[in-house]
Amino acid sequence: MTPEFLPGVRLCEVFYTGAVRPLLDAHYPGLPHAAARIGPGSDVLGYDTPRSTDHDWGPRLTLLLDPADAARHGPGITGMLRQRLPRHVLGWSTHFTPPDARVRVMTATDGPVDHRVDVTTVEDWTVAQFGAPFTGTLLDWLATPTQVFAETVGGAVYHDDQGTLTALRERVAWYPDDVWRYVLAAQWTHIAQEEAFPGRAVEAGDPDGARVVAARLRRVVMRLRLLQGRRYPPYSKWLGTAYRRHTGDSVEDLCDAYETSGRNQNTLGLSAAVDATRRKYHDRPYDVIDAGRYAAALHDAISDPALRKLPPVGGIDQYVDNTDLLCTPALRRAVAAAVLGSR
Numbered sequence: 001m002t003p004e005f006l007p008g009v010r011l012c013e014v015f016y017t018g019a020v021r022p023l024l025d026a027h028y029p030g031l032p033h034a035a036a037r038i039g040p041g042s043d044v045l046g047y048d049t050p051r052s053t054d055h056d057w058g059p060r061l062t063l064l065l066d067p068a069d070a071a072r073h074g075p076g077i078t079g080m081l082r083q084r085l086p087r088h089v090l091g092w093s094t095h096f097t098p099p100d101a102r103v104r105v106m107t108a109t110d111g112p113v114d115h116r117v118d119v120t121t122v123e124d125w126t127v128a129q130f131g132a133p134f135t136g137t138l139l140d141w142l143a144t145p146t147q148v149f150a151e152t153v154g155g156a157v158y159h160d161d162q163g164t165l166t167a168l169r170e171r172v173a174w175y176p177d178d179v180w181r182y183v184l185a186a187q188w189t190h191i192a193q194e195e196a197f198p199g200r201a202v203e204a205g206d207p208d209g210a211r212v213v214a215a216r217l218r219r220v221v222m223r224l225r226l227l228q229g230r231r232y233p234p235y236s237k238w239l240g241t242a243y244r245r246h247t248g249d250s251v252e253d254l255c256d257a258y259e260t261s262g263r264n265q266n267t268l269g270l271s272a273a274v275d276a277t278r279r280k281y282h283d284r285p286y287d288v289i290d291a292g293r294y295a296a297a298l299h300d301a302i303s304d305p306a307l308r309k310l311p312p313v314g315g316i317d318q319y320v321d322n323t324d325l326l327c328t329p330a331l332r333r334a335v336a337a338a339v340l341g342s343r
Helices: 008-027 050-054 067-084 122-130 138-142 146-153 164-171 177-194 197-203 207-228 236-247 254-267 292-301 329-340
Strands: 034-037 060-064 116-120 156-160 279-281 284-288
Touching (some): 008 034, 008 060, 008 067, 008 156, 060 122, 122 329, 138 329, 146 164, 156 164, 177 254, 197 284, 207 254, 254 292
Parallel strands (some): 060 116
16 A cells, blocks of 8 residues: 655655664764755655655655765765665655666665665765855856755755754855846846737737747746745746745736736835836837836846846856756856856
8 A cells, every 4th residue: 555645855854863863873873964855856845746756756865974974984874774774664665776777766675775865975965966066156156047956955954963064055045135136137137028029929910929928928927926035946847836835826917927026026125116017018009017127227236246247147047948958067057157257
């Protein structure tokens, strides 16, 4: 029988406190470490459901040691857990197959456990996640997709002796104000570039084209509203879920959404207020918000000279939509560095 579903972050907490921690205390007493469920996964974002249990979900953990302890004890811990972990936690298997595959599933076993306790260091985990140590440069912030930030600050930390992991999560909890202004300005710029297109497409007898552009603009608005709410937008599969959960809205009429977004922008205090009322697009009969006004107000409020000189493209996932690139830290940093001029 399938065990009762519970959110993965809760299952992983039980896995740590009831299975992994007692084994660490018995075999490596006093070993400083952090234990967390972070990184990729619907459970880290808090959106997992019973459907999620069919792959890459289950009793999982990232165990982070300091570099010297990782070098000395890491392989031994991995091997000890393989031999001594229980085969089930709350009815869910701790054994995953195929071994070392990109996608793995929980599978019953009568032998050693091919577990998903990943032993690493905060430093190595950070480089794997961001492509480099995260020091807070403009490149660090703007070469990182919002999905990666969400994977870093989401999930849960169950233990952190030295506070290094907690410090990293606090450091990337949200953008510095000027970077926030810059990515918001880029989002408004995207609206400004296309907001008249649905009306023109309809007028030209192209309802399919109008729907395509309107869908693009809805995506931009959804990301904008999450950014305004200090929420890192997840990638496309979870964008609507995140939007509804954190705004309580649905994007039906685009101009209604523009006006709501404009009013929200004015309440943030990041820039001068802008009239949040729709208007016609020049002398054409299409309603728009004239989104460039918001982009300009935000740009004017940026104090960092380096940011003020950048093209209005924003973070890497505001102008790149290729999954392979966004999932390759070195490649996305190279692209962002070219755009930013290595600032």
